[in-house]
Amino acid sequence: xxxxxxxxxxxxxxxxxxxxxxxxxxxxxxxxxxxxxxxxxxxxxxxxxxxxxxxxxxx
Amino acid sequence: xxxxxxxxxxxxxxxxxxxxxxxxxxxxxxxxxxxxxxxxxxxxxxxxxxxxxxxxxxxxxxxxxxxxxxxxxxxxxxxxxxxxxxxxxxxxxxxxxxxxxxxxxxxxxxxxxxxxxxxxxxxxxxxxxxxxxxxxxxxxxxxxxxxxxxxxxxxxxxxxxxxxxxxxxxxxxxxxxxxxxxxxxxxxxxxxxxxxxxxxxxxxxxxxxxxxxxxxxxxxxxxxx
Numbered sequence: 001x002x003x004x005x006x007x008x009x010x011x012x013x014x015x016x017x018x019x020x021x022x023x024x025x026x027x028x029x030x031x032x033x034x035x036x037x038x039x040x041x042x043x044x045x046x047x048x049x050x051x052x053x054x055x056x057x058x059x
Numbered sequence: 060x061x062x063x064x065x066x067x068x069x070x071x072x073x074x075x076x077x078x079x080x081x082x083x084x085x086x087x088x089x090x091x092x093x094x095x096x097x098x099x100x101x102x103x104x105x106x107x108x109x110x111x112x113x114x115x116x117x118x119x120x121x122x123x124x125x126x127x128x129x130x131x132x133x134x135x136x137x138x139x140x141x142x143x144x145x146x147x148x149x150x151x152x153x154x155x156x157x158x159x160x161x162x163x164x165x166x167x168x169x170x171x172x173x174x175x176x177x178x179x180x181x182x183x184x185x186x187x188x189x190x191x192x193x194x195x196x197x198x199x200x201x202x203x204x205x206x207x208x209x210x211x212x213x214x215x216x217x218x219x220x221x222x223x224x225x226x227x228x229x230x231x232x233x234x235x236x237x238x239x240x241x242x243x244x245x246x247x248x249x250x251x252x253x254x255x256x257x258x259x260x261x262x263x264x265x266x267x268x269x270x271x272x273x274x275x276x277x278x279x280x281x282x283x284x
Contacts, residue, residue, distance in 0.1 A: 004260060011257050015249075023085065026216035027244060033217070034241045038264055041234065045271035052278045 005039045062090045062226045063113035064160075067120040067131035069096050076162045076207040080119065083219045090226050095130040106138040110152070116196070117158035117226060118187065125176075125183045139194070150195020157196040158225060159187060162204035199225070200232060235272075238265050 001009075009032055016028035064084075071077045071094060084090050093109065110116065120127040144151055161180065169175040170183070180203060191198040202225045204218065224240055225231045242265065245258045 008257055026219040029216045030220040031241055038238055042268050049271050049274050
């Protein structure tokens with residue numbers, strides 16, 4: 001996870017702690033899960049693009 | 060998208076699951092809640108209009124003897140008739156989707172081949188697949204709620220969000236749609252600078268992800284040629 005993604009996560013966590021409405025608290029809690037999943041998918045997709053671009057068997 | 064949640068539960072006031080789900084809907088203007096057990100009779104014109112005005116119809120019920128409680132069957136028997144939901148040319152509900160929100164008191168693992176209940180939920184819910192096929196509805200994968208009473212707070216929070224997405228997204232199982240939903244919701248919840256910054260950043264990352272996915276699709280097409 002890069003610095004920006006860590007900052008996004010920290011922000012969502014702060015909002016979760018500050019939220020007084022149950023639905024909003026749930027939203028910010030799940031937003032953190034989404035941020036983690038998005039970061040993981042980005043890393044995987046970027047890696048796969050690199051891998052396939054440099055696949056010499058397909059040249 | 061207009062969503063009609065059709066709830067079948069004979070003792071809804073004592074059901075923590077149903078109360079929780081109902082509370083989850085506050086603020087979702089395009090979703091309507093319709094409790095079948097609270098109705099005495101069904102006026103066919105009113106019911107037909109109710110069905111036709113929805114883009115998504117969701118049957119929501121606890122599993123009673125591997126099926127829905129009687130009120131859903133009664134509503135289907137009385138309202139979902141020929142000329143209303145299908146005719147000699149096929150289904151009259153084409154273009155709409157059918158969702159199923161099903162709760163039960165056993166662990167999810169009991170419902171599988173070799174599990175305690177012997178049958179998977181997909182097998183038990185097969186009649187709804189037939190109903191969807193006959194009426195032209197496109198069937199969503201069910202949202203299952205297992206042992207609500209034993210859920211941790213985190214699991215309940217996840218359920219609340221999954222449920223809201225299940226009722227409002229075209230393809231609730233697709234990550235890209237769910238991610239966009241979070242970004243849009245965030246913009247409605249926060250009107251401060253930090254809120255904007257976070258939403259913009261998440262949007263940038265989402266756009267990047269989708270660009271990578273598109274590139275991958277093109278690369279795979281190229282490899283196949």
